[in-house]
Each structure stands twice: as C-alpha cells, then as structure tokens.
C-alpha cells in the first residue's frame with residue numbers, strides 16, 4: 002500500500018525544475034543551484050534528490066521505491082546533456098555528490114567530488130584534459146580520499162600521512178610539486194589504506210560509487226556532530242537533507258584554473274565592496290582546508306580579468322535578485338567561470354544592521370523587511386560593553402566565550418571571598434576550576450566568572466548566562482590552585498587580589514586592567530551619540546530600524562526598575578513606564594534595623610511604631626521614581642519575599658550569640674532575633690510565607706506601603722508632575738486574597754488622594770498556577786494582571802530556580818529535554834498555556850483589563866513574540882533589555898502582518 006503510493010512520488014528534480022523557494026524539499030544548496038540555473042548563470046548541470054527521499058530512507062533504512070529509477074533517468078539526461086557517460090573509460094562524466102539541508106550546517110555534512118573515476122576512466126580523464134596526467138591522478142586520489150573518509154569512515158589522517166610521506170620523499174612541502182607519477186603512487190597507497198580499513202577494494206563501478214555516496218549523505222544527517230549542531234542552533238531534527246548530484250568542473254587543471262569564495266559585502270562589517278579568497282589550480286575543498294594560502298579575490302582581476310568581470314556581474318545580479326548579502330562558491334576551469342553555490346550569507350550582528358540599512362537605501366527592500374532581517378539577540382550583542390583594545394593588550398589565554406560581556410576585577414578563588422570583597426565595593430572575578438551550586442553566591446557577587454574547565458553547557462556557563470553575567474569557561478591553559486589561592490598561565494602566576502580582564506564574547510583572558518567602554522550602540526541609546534551627526538554606519542542603521550520598530554509595534558515596553566537612576570536610564574532607552582518596581586530593596590541597608598524592629602515587635606504599638614518609621618522612607622523612594630517616570634505608569638509591587646530574608650542567616654546569628662554569651666555581653670536582642678529566625682525558618686521559602694500571604698498575616702505592612710505610594714503620588718502631582726501609580730499584589734492564588742487587600746487599600750487611597758486628581762490602579766501578579774486557572778474570578782477584583790513568569794515557570798514546572806539551574810539544567814540541555822532553559826525563554830506549551838488561559842479568561846471577565854508581563858522573559862526575543870501573539874498590552878524588562886524588547890515587539894508586528902523574507 003505504502004509502496005504503491007511512493008512509486009509515482011517525485012524524488013528527483015533537475016536544476017531547471019527547482020527554485021529558491023523550495024528549500025524544504027530541495028535543501029538550501031539545491032534550491033539556490035536551481036535558482037541560479039533559471040537566472041541563466043553558468044551552473045554545471047545536475048539534479049537534486051529531495052529531503053523526502055532522505056526522510057523515507059532514514060525511517061526505513063532503505064531507499065524508497067522508485068528512487069533508483071528516477072536517479073537513473075536523471076543521470077541519463079545529464080549524460081546526454083554533457084555528451085559524456087559516467088564511467089566511460091575514454092571520456093568519463095564525473096559528478097560531485099553534495100549534501101544540502103534546508104538550513105546551512107557548515108562543515109556538518111558530507112560532500113564527495115570526482116565520483117565516476119576508476120582505474121580505467123582515470124586514463125580517459127587525462128586524455129580529455131589534453132594528456133594532463135597529473136590532473137587526472139590528482140582527481141582520482143581526491144576521490145578515494147573523500148570517498149574513504151566520508152562514505153566508509155576511513156580515518157582521514159591516514160590519507161594525510163600518506164600525502165606527507167610522498168611530499169617528504171620528494172623533498173617538498175607544496176602539494177603542487179607532486180607530479181603525475183607521485184600521484185599515481187599516492188592512489189596506490191590510498192587504495193591500500195582503503196582496503197585495510199574497509200575489508201574491500203575501492204569500488205570501481207561508478208554507479209555503485211554514486212549510490213554509496215548518496216546513502217552516506219543521507220546518513221550524515223544523523224551523524225553525532227550534526228545532531229549536536231542542530232540542537233545548539235535549534236534546527237528541527239526531522240528535516241532531513243537533500244543530495245545534489247552535479248557535473249564536475251575542474252579548478253585543478255592548471256594555472257588558468259582555480260576556485261574561490263566571494264561575498265557581495267563584507268560579512269564582518271557590512272561594508273560594500275569585493276570580499277573573498279581565490280586559489281589557483283585547486284579544487285573547492287582546498288580553500289576551506291587551508292592547504293595553501295589563498296589570495297584576496299581582488300587579485301583575480303590581474304590573473305583572469307575576463308572571469309573576474311563576469312563574476313562581479315553575477316555577484317551584482319545575485320544581490321539584486323536575493324536582495325541580500327550573498328555568499329558564493331565558484332570555480333574557473335581553463336578560463337571558464339562556473340557558479341557552484343550561492344546562499345544568503347551569514348554575517349555578524351553589526352553587519353546585519355548595516356546591510357539592512359544599505360539595502361533600504363538602495364531601494365531593494367523596505368523598512369519592514371529590514372526590521373525582519375535583524376533581531377534582538379544581535380542588538381543585545383551590540384550593547385555589551387567592550388574592551389578598548391587600541392594598545393598592546395595580548396590575551397594570556399583563550400577559553401570559551403560562555404556568556405558575553407567584558408569584565409574586569411580582582412581575582413578571587415572562593416565564593417565566600419567573592420562575597421566579602423564585593424561587599425567592600427571591589428569588583429571581583431571568581432576563578433574556579435569549575436563551579437558548582439555552592440558557588441552561587443560568589444557568582445552573584447562577581448563581575449565575571451572564569452573557569453579552566455567545562456564548555457558552553459557547564460554549570461558556570463549555564464548559570465552565568467541565566468544571570469546575564471560575563472563568563473569565560475574552559476580556559477584550559479589556566480592551572481588553577483584553589484588552596485594556594487593562585488593560578489598560573491603562560492609562565493606567570495596570578496594571586497588573589499591581582500586584576501584580570503575577561504571577554505565573555507571572545508573567550509579571551511587578559512592580565513591586568515583592560516579599559517572598558519560602552520559600545521557605540523549604547524552611547525546612542527544613552528543619548529551621547531547623535532545618530533543624525535555620526536558617520537558611524539552601524540549607529541545610523543540601528544537608529545533607523547529602531548524608529549521603525551517603534552512605529553510598527555503594538556506591544557508597549559516598560560522596564561523593571563527599583564531606583565530613580567535605573568528608571569532614568571530605562572527611560573533614555575525608550576521605556577514607556579515601569580512594569581515592576583520591587584519594594585524589597587527599600588528594606589535593606591540602614592533600614593534593616595527598622596525591619597528587625599517590625600519583625601520582633603511584641604505589641605501592636607511596637608509594630609506600628611516600626612511601620613511609621615518606614616513610611617516616610619518609602620514615600621521618598623516612590624517620589625524619586627514617579628518623578629523620573631513623570632507621566633508614565635509605574636507598577637509598584639508590594640513586598641514579596643519572606644521577611645526572614647531581611648534577617649541575618651541562622652548559623653551566623655547562632656555563632657554571634659554564642660560568642661557574645663561567652664564574653665558575658667548583653668545578648669538579649671540577638672537572642673530575640675535568633676528566636677525569630679528559628680521561628681520563621683521555612684523548609685521551602687519559595688512556597689512559604691511571602692507575597693500577599695505576608696500582607697494578610699502582618700497587620701499594617703501593606704497598608705503602610707499603599708499609603709506611601711499614594712502620598713508620594715499626591716506629592717508629585719502637587720508639585721506639578723503627573724504620577725500614574727499601579728499597585729500590584731504579588732503571589733495571589735485566589736480572588737479572596739486580592740479582595741481583602743484591595744478593600745483595605747481602597748480605603749487608604751481614597752483618604753490620601755482626596756480630590757488631588759491622582760488615580761491609583763490596583764491589580765495583581767499572575768504567577769501562581771491557580772491564579773492563571775481562576776483568572777476569570779480574579780479579574781473581577783483586578784484592574785490589571787502582570788504575569789510573573791519567573792515564578793509561574795518555577796511553580797508550573799515544580800522546581801526552584803536557584804536549585805535547579807546549577808544542579809541539572811546542563812544535563813537537561815544535553816539530553817534535549819530543553820532546547821533552552823525555560824527561565825531564559827518562555828515554555829510556550831506549558832507555562833505559556835497558563836498565560837494564554839489567564840489572558841483570555843481575564844479579558845472575558847473584564848474587557849478593559851490591562852495585561853503585561855514582568856520577569857526576565859519580557860526581554861527575551863522569542864518570548865516577546867509569544868506575548869505579542871497572546872495579545873498582552875506590554876512587556877517589562879531590565880533597562881538594558883528595553884531596546885531589545887522594542888525591536889522584537891516591532892518584528893513581531895511585522896511578522897504577523899504577513900511579510901516574509903527568505
């Protein structure tokens with residue numbers, strides 16, 4: 002039955018039958034070869050075997066019915082077109098067998114060149130090339146080498162060693178000095194290596210070579226490195242690869258032949274011009290393999306002006322056609338130019354913006370399209386501070402750039418020391434062999450983290466990325482000695498307290514202080530670099546695209562800010578209000594003492610006393626923020642964390658009390674504190690007495706905060722400003738909780754506000770799953786919802802972030818259970834579903850309900866798209882993420898209005 006259906010299925014497409022939009026079926030390489038063919042560019046003829054054939058093969062372990070026959074038919078037509086036959090001893094057709102998936106996976110899959118050569122046709126090939134024996138034997142040895150390596154898993158070094166032996170025997174280190182005889186000898190040596198490793202002779206039958214090579218390309222889809230790469234790049238695992246069979250053209254026919262790569266613009270900076278490399282008398286893989294030094298593409302003008310001009314013409318045509326930077330492979334065979342590949346080229350973050358801007362100027366794309374072609378991850382990259390490397394700073398080591406940024410600080414080797422020094426205001430770099438969960442506090446305290454072991458998914462890397470902290474991992478030149486508090490590198494010793502600089506983007510480690518500067522893009526956002534005046538192409542492009550994002554987006558972007566200065570910076574970065582102002586930091590520092598009094602209060606009077614002392618301090622905090630955000634909404638979250646977090650840790654207190662007792666000091670107060678800490682100790686503080694629960698248990702606490710907010714607003718308004726406070730109740734799970742808080746709050750507000758014209762909204766966080774599931778009820782009592790997706794993720798998955806990120810996320814990422822940490826990007830199916838339900842049911846109950854999100858997902862590109870789709874009104878994120886969110890919110894609107902680029 003299934004066989005019946007597949008008999009007629011079309012598995013093979015001639016290049017003339019495809020086009021660039023068929024990437025799913027023909028892969029990127031095949032679709033673009035077809036496109037170039039149809040544009041009339043000189044592409045050697047060939048055909049593409051579809052990804053569907055690959056998928057059918059991978060599912061069953063067998064080529065699907067009908068495939069062999071279709072290959073036969075296309076091969077015959079290729080032979081007719083070329084006037085040569087595969088395996089013809091006198092005048093052989095040779096082909097390349099090239100993998101090509103929908104998304105380019107550089108170096109991940111396989112290609113075999115010169116298929117069709119054997120002991121007899123090698124002679125014919127030589128005759129075809131005017132008696133060029135060297136060329137023919139060189140091509141043959143390449144076939145055995147590539148076929149052996151990629152089709153039969155013969156270790157590549159063995160072939161390379163044999164080449165080295167041949168060169169040594171000849172007394173040269175240039176492969177061009179090997180003559181026909183040497184290469185003939187090399188073919189014999191290669192055949193022996195092949196036989197030794199495979200237990201069979203090198204296949205002489207061309208069609209067998211072809212079929213085995215096709216199969217090997219199919220199989221390469223599931224090779225481990227391809228699987229790992231896909232996981233990293235988040236490419237779906239079930240796409241399969243297409244296989245391209247292309248008539249060979251030869252760049253190794255002599256000095257008038259060669260091969261090269263070209264970019265239509267500089268993929269690093271985006272600058273216009275001719276970029277690329279050329280290598281004379283070589284086949285394509287030599288350029289990448291770095292066997293000989295290539296020359297800059299410009300020199301081709303001197304070597305072969307005709308081909309050069311022709312190439313430039315095709316480059317211009319391709320750019321005009323694809324309306325984007327193109328990346329091209331070509332080969333020149335005796336003065337005749339052949340185009341072997343093109344694709345929309347990869348580029349750096351800076352080039353992405355610059356090129357998008359240029360293409361708009363050139364009228365090739367519109368601003369929507371430009372917006373679509375850049376992304377928030379790229380913008381974030383451009384916002385990291387960078388080292389000013391203008392004079393001689395040489396790195397002493399290079400590890401893995403595990404979490405970007407530039408960090409400078411004094412070296413410390415333990416978490417405790419990191420906390421200590423950071424507490425004194427010193428910037429520190431925590432250096433460890435590898436980190437573990439015990440290092441968490443030190444990691445939080447440090448400016449950067451440097452480890453000598455571990456890769457991109459190590460504990461240090463995963464946690465640092467989660468915290469947005471600079472990290473270089475796996476710098477294995479470092480000899481780290483924790484007990485001795487030092488490390489050695491490149492013959493130098495670095496002791497605790499010495500200064501190092503680490504670059505989490507490049508993985509480079511420097512001794513001493515490398516000056517750090519804000520990137521140009523940040524200077525622009527800060528308002529210190531005028532986009533209209535600068536000749537910095539990047540800043541101009543970023544400005545232009547940001548302006549467009551702002552006019553297209555529907556989502557508003559607010560910021561999470563707890564202080565006036567944070568609020569001010571966020572506003573410069575384009576924040577349209579505060580979505581989360583946490584009040585807990587207002588209980589720290591010299592205010593701790595008041596909090597202790599509050600907690601220890603034995604009577605109502607003592608408690609009220611403490612609260613009364615806190616009230617004016619809080620009011621000042623809010624005044625500062627309302628002033629900075631004049632005219633914009635400010636969501637203030639009532640106190641959220643459990644109160645014992647404001648007390649010293651149990652062990653420390655116990656020790657202090659014991660020591661003081663020993664000395665015979667008066668410890669009444671410490672003892673009372675210790676008793677309180679013991680009493681308030683919780684097994685699972687995340688799920689304990691916090692948020693609204695605290696407000697309902699401690700009389701007067703929320704009331705004090707509400708009063709401070711209302712009074713601050715009235716003060717600002719009286720001074721001629723505009724304050725728009727929104728009071729947010731955390732951790733609500735049931736509407737009754739909110740109703741109770743709200744009844745009290747409304748009374749206070751009415752009393753404070755009077756006829757000042759101040760309006761105060763009251764809403765809630767949706768961060769407990771039960772709240773999401775009863776959102777319809779909760780909306781009756783809430784004027785807005787703000788999704789606290791950090792807690793919603795914790796409680797939705799049932800894990801505590803602080804514990805799990807360090808403990809097992811690396812393993813989950815490795816196993817592919819997560820493609821990305823659900824704290825980094827919202828889990829659409831699970832946690833996202835809770836958001837969707839709450840948004841829908843909340844709005845059904847109260848159509849004017851304002852919906853937003855606070856929590857780190859608000860600045861994550863993928864999550865922003867999700868919140869756009871779900872119909873939220875705004876996202877709120879940290880100040881530095883505000884531009885990223887603006888950009889992505891713009892992109893989300895453009896995407897859903899149907900513009901599609903590639």
Ligand code: ADP
Nearest residue numbers: 097099108112247248249250285286330332341
């Ligand atoms: P990759 O995807 O790794 O670039 P390709 O399939 O593009 O692999 O091929 C590897 C190299 O061989 C490239 O440089 C390409 O230009 C060259 N090549 C592929 N097919 C042919 C052909 N038919 N004639 C000449 N060179 C070819």
Ligand code: MG
Nearest residue numbers: 030330341342
């Ligand atoms: Mg290629």
Ligand code: MG
Nearest residue numbers: 731768789792
């Ligand atoms: Mg929360």
